[in-house]
Amino acid sequence: MICRRPACTPGCLDAPAAELRRGRIGQLAVLARALWAVLASVVLIHLLTHGAGTRAERRGAWLLHRRSAAILRSLGITVHTRGTPREGGALVVGNHQSFLDILVMSAQTPVHQIAKTEVGGWPVVGALATRTGTRFLDRSALSTLPQLVDDAVLLLRSGRKVQAFPEATTRCGGAIDEFHRCVFQAAIDAAVVVAPVTVRYTGPDGSPVTAAAFVGDETLTDSLRRVLALRGLTVQVNWLSPIPAIAGTGHRATDRRRLTTLVQDAVARDLQVPVVWRSGRRLADVPTTRVGAYAGA
Template sequence: MNGAAQANPWRPVGPCSTAACVTGPAVAAGPLRRAARLSAALLVILAGIPVSLAACRTPARLRAAITRAWARLLLRALGIRVVVAPGTPGAEGLVVANHISWLDPLVLAAMVPSRPLAKREIAGWPVVGRLVAGSGALFIDRERLYALPATVAAVAGALRAGDTVVAFPEGTTWCGRGMGRFRPAVFQAAIDAGAAVVPAALWYHEGAATSTRACYVGDDSLLASLLRVAATRGLAVEVTLLDPIRPAAADRAALAVLAEARIRTHVLDHTHGTGALGAPSLPRSLARASRS
């Protein structure tokens, strides 16, 4: 990682870059394996277009199940193994996770029937926008700050309806060796809906070592990241859903700090205690809860 993140509360910029953070694969995939992965991924993506159009007209639970199956197929096509940590509980409510890659929403969708909270720009992307919309995504427009209350209300409404919503409160991606601060706005939706907040820790690795191959940082392009993933053998992502946090009387800032601290502590265990994650100090009222 290089330098400190630029200070912008609405559009944060992480300090990671491909030059400083991305290393070569522990074991590289050969040309035939790469071609096979990319071909299979393209077929899954193209097949997803008519499926997403049909899914828009189905009940929420069926749509989530279809999205889950499609996400699993795409990850498998790319050679990514999803590992669910032992003892991981189920997820119902607002799932919040550390953000490393464009693959993160797919990973969580493959594990948890859910609706992602995505930035508005994605809706305009060719093919990808159609697929994301078909998954039942809720969109946030970071250029229109006055629209934020409406987005929070939409997330709260989805939670009240029984949907699980996935969000990445950092607002940007890091390489996997570090984390940013969680922005508190989306946590207000959990408070308004009386829904649990479920922290989810994502860890990409090759063998026992943290991998930055899947990250999407700096001036990275989606194509460059995709090619890098396809060229990596043995890439896996471990998903750990931590114990749910009940909003109770906590405010959104306190919930953000607590959820972030739980994820940060968990991910730090995988980075061998290097201190790269820069764990924040917790308010005294939350310190005991974070260790429970």
């Protein structure tokens, strides 16, 4: 499935097949289970992350890791993983398709996420993000970006994982947007590896499901309704081989550009989708040069 639109909209999303649709009663049952799982998670994280500081953030990230898996199960979502996240500090980056990506990545390993400030205002999700050490990026005040990168460097140097979606937007799954480079400077400054990861949403038979995407100007509620109506939704997570963020040229911009391109191409190649470049919103071919296979495989 290839998407050739410069930006994804709800028009990119296909209606799921009849066998993948839940009835109204089934949707209500899943909603009730999910609300209970989310409520239990909020209470648990709130009680066990009292206070501020490194210890509370570590505990919050670990709790969200455990509870994210429970929330996904309550939604009837099955997660399959290929490869394994490496130990120690790493910048975890990948494609962005759905609001579920946040839960999927947290369920894989404890991470501290970089998210747009709007996420902090989402019901429940915002509170969980704040309690678990999420760093928020205000896109209307890019002067705060250097401080955000510095914060990420400190986390990485302390052996923790920082997770970001460098597309800074979501797609339907048929392409990825050109990666923004700024977050990769944190990996270079901290001298850690970048861990590329890909996420696909499929039906039980492995066919792509676009209905899980959260794109365009739709609301979180719109996307959540579609997810509740999906039966047998499966997420395939692939951990690709880590890419060392080693400075080699002495020029920050050059090193950052090279690293970003390597990671972006690895993600696009594994997904077998093209890259939509911001410059003229043109479409690049699916990269073919191999960087590595799967982490731990």
